Amino acid sequence: MSKYRIPPGNFPKGAGKAHLFFAKQDDREAIAACYQRFMRTVNGRIERSREEISRMVEHPDHRTVCFRKDGMVLGYMVYTFKNVNEENMMQNDMIIKEWVYETPEALHEMCSFLHSQSDQINRVSAGCPSFLRGPDTDAYVYGEGYVLEGESRQKNRCA
Numbered sequence: 001m002s003k004y005r006i007p008p009g010n011f012p013k014g015a016g017k018a019h020l021f022f023a024k025q026d027d028r029e030a031i032a033a034c035y036q037r038f039m040r041t042v043n044g045r046i047e048r049s050r051e052e053i054s055r056m057v058e059h060p061d062h063r064t065v066c067f068r069k070d071g072m073v074l075g076y077m078v079y080t081f082k083n084v085n086e087e088n089m090m091q092n093d094m095i096i097k098e099w100v101y102e103t104p105e106a107l108h109e110m111c112s113f114l115h116s117q118s119d120q121i122n123r124v125s126a127g128c129p130s131f132l133r134g135p136d137t138d139a140y141v142y143g144e145g146y147v148l149e150g151e152s153r154q155k156n157r158c159a
Contacts, residue, residue: 005123008094014112019105023064023076028054030073031066038100062097065113067106075106077113084122096126 023031032050039045056078057064067075078097085091094117101107114124 003125003127005093005125007118008114008116008121008124009118011111011115011124012108013115014108017109017112017116019067019069020065020109020113021068023057023066025058027064027066027073028057030068031057031064031076034066034073034076034102035100038102041102056097065110067101067103067109069103069105074103075101075110077110081121082125092121093123093125094121096124099126 029050032053035048035053039047056062057076061080062078063080064076064078066073066077077099080095080097081092082095083091084093094114099110101110117124
């Protein structure tokens, strides 16, 4: 699978992050419901049990940021950090394990979240299938100057 490595400052800054929050244990059911709705609208997604999603969200190395509007989780991003410099523990990449969004607004606020990490992380790294497409958007990859790691390199359009 190809991976994108994107400087966080290349994500759109957006209008804000008002609907974002870090998931707690009580949010597992809402996150699983979000995944189930998303899975039904996007080709190539595998049905997963609520327990599988809970294990991913509750993993001790993972963090989960969610988008909630009108009491409903409409997007989430599960990520972890990877040190990229053995001599400097403060140089990390953010590795996105899963990024699900049901609305363009959820996508834009999560992009704002990633943009805001530019002073804390080196690159955002994500595999293509879990990263590129939501049901109501034609956006694929954001910003310029990032690298497609894999068999080919290409410049991608900006959302």
